[in-house]
Amino acid sequence: GAGVSQSPRYKVAKRGQDVALRCDPISGHVSLFWYQQALGQGPEFLTYFQNEAQLDKSGLPSDRFFAERPEGSVSTLKIQRTQQEDSAVYLCASTPSPKPETQYFGPGTRLLVL
Amino acid sequence: QKEVEQNSGPLSVPEGAIASLNCTYSDRGSQSFFWYRQYSGKSPELIMSIYSNGDKEDGRFTAQLNKASQYVSLLIRDSQPSDSATYLCAVLNAGNNRKLIWGLGTSLAVNP
Numbered sequence: 001g002a003g004v005s006q007s008p009r010y011k012v013a014k015r016g017q018d019v020a021l022r023c024d025p026i027s028g029h030v031s032l033f034w035y036q037q038a039l040g041q042g043p044e045f046l047t048y049f050q051n052e053a054q055l056d057k058s059g060l061p062s063d064r065f066f067a068e069r070p071e072g073s074v075s076t077l078k079i080q081r082t083q084q085e086d087s088a089v090y091l092c093a094s095t096p097s098p099k100p101e102t103q104y105f106g107p108g109t110r111l112l113v114l
Numbered sequence: 115q116k117e118v119e120q121n122s123g124p125l126s127v128p129e130g131a132i133a134s135l136n137c138t139y140s141d142r143g144s145q146s147f148f149w150y151r152q153y154s155g156k157s158p159e160l161i162m163s164i165y166s167n168g169d170k171e172d173g174r175f176t177a178q179l180n181k182a183s184q185y186v187s188l189l190i191r192d193s194q195p196s197d198s199a200t201y202l203c204a205v206l207n208a209g210n211n212r213k214l215i216w217g218l219g220t221s222l223a224v225n226p
Binding site: 033040041042043044045048056058059091102103105106107108 | 118122156157158159160202204213214215216217218219
């Protein structure tokens, strides 16, 4: 079947603009993770869902970041009042079980805030 | 000190050589360790996982884990130019929140 998909693939936002990033996990995958990856860095954990429950949001850098997965499938990461430091690639990964090790990554959304 | 540390490289090896990538971690209670490969502009893909001390081999790849010394390594035998990528070490947080802690990655260049 299809892999993890993310949209948009690229987003250019003006500073202060709100953005919404979408992740479609592999069908039936229980767990979903959001990561932020800055240029030349490893992924940084943002938040984790098991089905519709957000079990860990400790990595969200500020209250401008909000994530949801209301029906336990598609997830949206919303960033309000974007800042230049929000520029990064946002990666979504899903796993078939609560265990995170078999993570399947989407292609990412590259966000540039001007 | 970062929780997971890797040399950023670049590590440059000739085609056919063995590439050795190293990773150290700070959480002694960590149980699961992973190596991901990331090509430029692409997302990470899992290439090896290891959970027990010792070696685990899969084709040209061998992961080595030493929990007492808190390091995990990845050996790539008969390196090919297509192996040129960034290799990310990830460690499963030894708690209940199940998040992976990532290193910064080591850039590998295999020269023909």
